[in-house]
Amino acid sequence: MACDSRDEHTTQFDWIQALPKVETHLHLDGSVRLNTIWEIAQTDSIDLGVESIEELEKICTVVEPMSSLQEVLDVFWVHQKVMNSKENIARVAYENVEDAFNDGVVLLELRFAPTFIAVGKDHLSYDDIIEGVLDGVEKGMAEYDIEVGLIGIGVRGMDPAKNKAALLDILKYKNGDHPMSNRLVGYDLAAKEAGFESDEFLELINTAKDGGLHITIHSGEDTDAAHVRNTLEILGAERIGHGVKSWDDPKVIDLLKERNSHLELSVTSNWLTKTVLRIEDHPIKKLFEAGVSFSINTDDAHLMGINLVHEYELIEKTFGFTKADFMRINADALEHSFLSEAIKAKVRDRYFRN
Numbered sequence: 349m350a351c352d353s354r355d356e357h358t359t360q361f362d363w364i365q366a367l368p369k370v371e372t373h374l375h376l377d378g379s380v381r382l383n384t385i386w387e388i389a390q391t392d393s394i395d396l397g398v399e400s401i402e403e404l405e406k407i408c409t410v411v412e413p414m415s416s417l418q419e420v421l422d423v424f425w426v427h428q429k430v431m432n433s434k435e436n437i438a439r440v441a442y443e444n445v446e447d448a449f450n451d452g453v454v455l456l457e458l459r460f461a462p463t464f465i466a467v468g469k470d471h472l473s474y475d476d477i478i479e480g481v482l483d484g485v486e487k488g489m490a491e492y493d494i495e496v497g498l499i500g501i502g503v504r505g506m507d508p509a510k511n512k513a514a515l516l517d518i519l520k521y522k523n524g525d526h527p528m529s530n531r532l533v534g535y536d537l538a539a540k541e542a543g544f545e546s547d548e549f550l551e552l553i554n555t556a557k558d559g560g561l562h563i564t565i566h567s568g569e570d571t572d573a574a575h576v577r578n579t580l581e582i583l584g585a586e587r588i589g590h591g592v593k594s595w596d597d598p599k600v601i602d603l604l605k606e607r608n609s610h611l612e613l614s615v616t617s618n619w620l621t622k623t624v625l626r627i628e629d630h631p632i633k634k635l636f637e638a639g640v641s642f643s644i645n646t647d648d649a650h651l652m653g654i655n656l657v658h659e660y661e662l663i664e665k666t667f668g669f670t671k672a673d674f675m676r677i678n679a680d681a682l683e684h685s686f687l688s689e690a691i692k693a694k695v696r697d698r699y700f701r702n
């Protein structure tokens with residue numbers, strides 16, 4: 349039966365919307381809704397240097413490729429400014445859980461960088477930041493049928509003593525009695541990788557591991573495959589944020605497979621930061637065909653003006669992935685989640701039973 353293009357679009361949207369998705373790489377501090385930024389700025393008299401929400405949109409979203417990763421990272425500061433109290437941080441965390449649920453996400457791992465959120469805010473402690481995130485996730489999970497894990501982030505270029513202090517605070521909460529304490533499951537290193545060596549972060553990463561956190565690290569985004577190798581071999585990362593440049597070295601691809609590592613891919617993000625110059629240059633399909641495990645993620649949904657359904661539509665249209673392919677990708681992403689085996693088993697039985 350013939351149908352017009354609108355129906356076709358609706359049909360495509362429906363199956364992608366309905367797919368059970370596992371998102372492992374989403375930055376809380378890079379994904380504040382435009383309306384939320386505007387409302388908090390008004391309520392708390394935060395000067396963002398704009399007069400209207402239209403002007404705000406221009407400075408808090410990246411919709412065209414920028415000249416460098418650094419330029420994209422600069423836009424994060426607009427989102428950072430409104431994460432200015434425990435309550436507002438809880439709101440942003442809650443809204444991220446709500447947005448993920450609306451995209452069909454059944455398991456979300458949300459990450460945040462206490463040291464980055466705290467910059468310029470003497471009144472805000474790491475305790476406030478972590479509690480805000482935990483409170484927001486608690487509210488989100490009470491209202492929506494979704495499992496959430498949390499990943500703390502150490503920031504490259506930040507004072508090492510601050511990264512260490514924030515990590516120790518995350519570990520304190522992980523072992524504490526907040527109802528969401530057991531959701532603090534991972535630790536990451538983010539921001540520019542170029543100019544940094546893995547060894548510089550060995551002690552920090554070992555402290556996270558000793559504290560029982562799983563490790564994922566941004567690598568091979570603004571650097572090359574050799575950095576991914578070091579991230580795997582020196583820091584022992586279980587997962588790699590992006591890792592796009594791994595594709596340039598077949599030996600690193602073999603290493604990823606040998607170690608059963610997992611790449612957290614974000615196609616639009618990689619295009620916006622010029623990690624790839626065109627969407628169709630992204631190695632996602634080649635990685636799939638080579639049997640490398642990966643997940644599909646937004647990275648910074650609101651900052652990049654996208655949602656996860658958009659990413660799936662883009663990937664389906666550009667690379668021809670089928671529903672069965674997406675199911676396999678998500679079933680595999682679930683196995684690489686940092687959440688407990690009990691939680692993963694529940695999600696597996698419900699959505700990914702063959």
Ligand SMILES: [Zn+2]
Nearest residue numbers: 375566589647
């Ligand atoms: Zn990221």
